[in-house]
Amino acid sequence: MALPQAKQDATEARLAALSLPDASGWTKAPREDALARLRAAGLPHRRDEYWKFTRPDTLVDAEVPKAAVFESDETQVFDDVDRLSIVFRDGVFDAEASDDLSLEGVKIDRLAEAGKADIHWAKDLYGTLETNGQTPVARPLATLNTAAATDGVLIHVTGKASKPINLIYHHESETSDAILHHVIKLDAGAELTVLENGPAAARFNKVMEVDVADTAAFNHVRTQGRDHERRAVTHIFARLGRESAFKSFTMTANGVLTRNECVIELTGDDAIAHVAGACVGDGDFHHDDTVFITHDAENCESRQVFKKVLRNGATGVFQGKILVKEGAQKTDGYQISQSLLLDGDSEFLAKPELEIYADDVACSHGSTSGAIDEEALFYLRARGVPKSIATDLLTLAFLAEAVEEIEDEGLRDGIVERLEGWLVRRRG
Amino acid sequence: MLEIKGLKVDLEDEDKTILKGVDLTVEAGKVHAIMGPNGSGKSTLSYVLSGRDGYEVTCGTATLEGEDILGMEPEERAAAGLFLAFQYPVEIPGVGNMTFMRTALNAQRKARGQDEISAADFLKLVREKAATLEMSNDMLKRPVNVGFSGGEKKRNEILQMAVLEPKMCILDETDSGLDVDAMKLVSQGVNALRDAGRGFLVITHYQRLLDHIKPDVVHIMSDGRIVKTGGPELALEVEKNGYADIKAEVA
Numbered sequence: 001m002a003l004p005q006a007k008q009d010a011t012e013a014r015l016a017a018l019s020l021p022d023a024s025g026w027t028k029a030p031r032e033d034a035l036a037r038l039r040a041a042g043l044p045h046r047r048d049e050y051w052k053f054t055r056p057d058t059l060v061d062a063e064v065p066k067a068a069v070f071e072s073d074e075t076q077v078f079d080d081v082d083r084l085s086i087v088f089r090d091g092v093f094d095a096e097a098s099d100d101l102s103l104e105g106v107k108i109d110r111l112a113e114a115g116k117a118d119i120h121w122a123k124d125l126y127g128t129l130e131t132n133g134q135t136p137v138a139r140p141l142a143t144l145n146t147a148a149a150t151d152g153v154l155i156h157v158t159g160k161a162s163k164p165i166n167l168i169y170h171h172e173s174e175t176s177d178a179i180l181h182h183v184i185k186l187d188a189g190a191e192l193t194v195l196e197n198g199p200a201a202a203r204f205n206k207v208m209e210v211d212v213a214d215t216a217a218f219n220h221v222r223t224q225g226r227d228h229e230r231r232a233v234t235h236i237f238a239r240l241g242r243e244s245a246f247k248s249f250t251m252t253a254n255g256v257l258t259r260n261e262c263v264i265e266l267t268g269d270d271a272i273a274h275v276a277g278a279c280v281g282d283g284d285f286h287h288d289d290t291v292f293i294t295h296d297a298e299n300c301e302s303r304q305v306f307k308k309v310l311r312n313g314a315t316g317v318f319q320g321k322i323l324v325k326e327g328a329q330k331t332d333g334y335q336i337s338q339s340l341l342l343d344g345d346s347e348f349l350a351k352p353e354l355e356i357y358a359d360d361v362a363c364s365h366g367s368t369s370g371a372i373d374e375e376a377l378f379y380l381r382a383r384g385v386p387k388s389i390a391t392d393l394l395t396l397a398f399l400a401e402a403v404e405e406i407e408d409e410g411l412r413d414g415i416v417e418r419l420e421g422w423l424v425r426r427r428g
Numbered sequence: 429m430l431e432i433k434g435l436k437v438d439l440e441d442e443d444k445t446i447l448k449g450v451d452l453t454v455e456a457g458k459v460h461a462i463m464g465p466n467g468s469g470k471s472t473l474s475y476v477l478s479g480r481d482g483y484e485v486t487c488g489t490a491t492l493e494g495e496d497i498l499g500m501e502p503e504e505r506a507a508a509g510l511f512l513a514f515q516y517p518v519e520i521p522g523v524g525n526m527t528f529m530r531t532a533l534n535a536q537r538k539a540r541g542q543d544e545i546s547a548a549d550f551l552k553l554v555r556e557k558a559a560t561l562e563m564s565n566d567m568l569k570r571p572v573n574v575g576f577s578g579g580e581k582k583r584n585e586i587l588q589m590a591v592l593e594p595k596m597c598i599l600d601e602t603d604s605g606l607d608v609d610a611m612k613l614v615s616q617g618v619n620a621l622r623d624a625g626r627g628f629l630v631i632t633h634y635q636r637l638l639d640h641i642k643p644d645v646v647h648i649m650s651d652g653r654i655v656k657t658g659g660p661e662l663a664l665e666v667e668k669n670g671y672a673d674i675k676a677e678v679a
């Protein structure tokens with residue numbers, strides 16, 4: 001089917017406004033391939049079914065919508081964690097602010113430099129999981145990313161990483177348009193935790209491809225920063241081998257538009273994939289979690305736990321799908337998406353989906369949207385807890401199921417503290 | 429301690445009068461019981477006093493130590509020393525029982541201009557009170573009332589009462605859903621709090637709770653009014669003859 005002219009024009013306009021990186025060495029082929037795929041698919045349009053609840057216009061436009069830089073003297077969320085920091089400012093690597101890219105059991109390169117090496121392990125992976133993730137639903141902004149990413153990190157984990165890697169994204173220019181692409185490969189039995197934080201840019205397009213080999217474990221905790229006007233579209237593409245584990249949690253506070261897509265394929269038996277998110281939005285806030293989990297092996301477990309707190313006209317979106325392929329017996333799939341609407345102006349749109357082709361599976365999904373429990377609120381107040389504090393307690397309690405998906409207690413406490421801070425700043 | 433005069437209350441959403449002029453004074457150090465048939469307005473009285481939404485006071489006053497409480501927010505009434513032990517304690521998933529009680533106690537102390545209690549002192553206080561109510565550490569750690577049996581919920585109410593040390597305690601059908609053993613524990617917990625400076629208003633449908641918590645004064649409520657007041661013997665009379673006799677007598 002030929003691409004509609006409007007889509008074709010929008011795609012070409014976007015590409016023309018980008019300075020495509022000079023693709024040399026092994027990156028040339030996947031980038032060219034991505035460019036061709038993008039031209040065939042076209043960038044998302046607001047009439048696309050997959051973008052029914054979220055207008056992609058400002059993520060697609062050639063021109064970057066301006067986003068003021070939020071000044072804050074707050075410390076960064078993972079500052080107290082013993083970690084290896086890799087810093088980007090508006091998508092540009094900052095060597096000075098970053099640690100040495102060396103960590104026992106881990107090999108780290110930058111995409112911008114790795115292309116020069118003729119042979120690189122990432123050759124077989126860069127753009128591969130992204131390409132796999134294009135069916136059955138196209139994700140053209142990820143394809144754009146593969147074609148046009150200016151930098152990113154390539155992380156090869158051969159053992160148990162001695163500490164987490166923290167990707168820190170600063171936002172400094174109100175018209176920055178950053179495109180980063182990370183590739184992470186965990187060998188059999190390897191373990192790594194990746195932390196991400198920061199508002200990144202006025203507009204941020206990020207892809208993370210994660211290949212988790214048999215018995216390996218990948219942990220991911222991310223916060224998306226406080227800048228109110230920032231926009232972001234992010235994709236995680238993960239492939240899981242036998243008995244491997246993938247766990248990802250995202251906290252989002254503010255941001256005029258965020259779309260986080262997570263595409264996971266369970267390809268080896270007995271693997272587990274947990275993906276969770278807690279977001280808090282006030283006013284001009286639109287947050288979209290789009291998740292697609294494919295069970296293609298036996299006895300795998302997947303969990304999706306998404307909670308959204310919305311106030312003053314904020315919008316939350318959840319599109320989550322569990323696809324159980326033929327033969328993926330003993331699948332245990334769980335999906336919950338809930339929103340707490342703190343006023344009548346806010347809105348939650350959800351599209352939970354199950355598609356099952358195996359006969360011995362246990363899958364459940366639920367989606368709810370509601371206000372603060374008046375009974376519980378009165379109970380707390382009758383014990384002397386002022387209304388504002390009682391409301392915050394109940395709000396944190398609502399978010400707890402998602403936050404508890406973070407296994408590490410220290411990281412979990414850090415996230416709770418941030419969420420509490422956000423609520424306290426808004427107390428009447 | 430608690431003085432209610434000519435209190436008339438309507439349901440906010442319906443054109444219906446529930447309390448039709450209640451007069452009641454509970455003195456410090458005394459235990460008053462209110463008995464009455466279903467629908468007589470007993471629970472409404474407890475909700476109106478604690479500040480629950482949905483009721484409209486059309487007439488009358490209620491004061492706690494001379495202070496008007498009807499104009500206060502629920503949390504202000506609590507800080508002023510009023511406590512309602514709920515007939516149906518609410519389950520609050522995600523909020524730990526200890527966090528809840530500590531937040532409540534410190535909020536009340538703050539409202540009264542007192543210093544907050546330290547985490548260590550609070551832990552000591554709660555453990556001590558919980559022990560007398562035979563409440564396990566696990567019950568303290570769990571989310572508020574989640575997974576608690578009926579009896580455990582009521583014990584948790586009394587624990588909160590013991591920790592918060594209110595001046596005026598209202599017990600709304602605390603005996604409902606209790607077996608004999610739980611009733612004894614709960615009553616012991618209440619009796620341990622009886623004190624010259626504290627008033628109690630015990631709302632109950634049955635006399636049996638009053639075997640354990642001995643009242644000084646018993647009121648019979650019917651159709652939104654207190655229709656008869658007497659000593660403990662009045663409760664026994666109700667137990668024997670039911671409410672019909674009293675209703676007939678008053679009518």
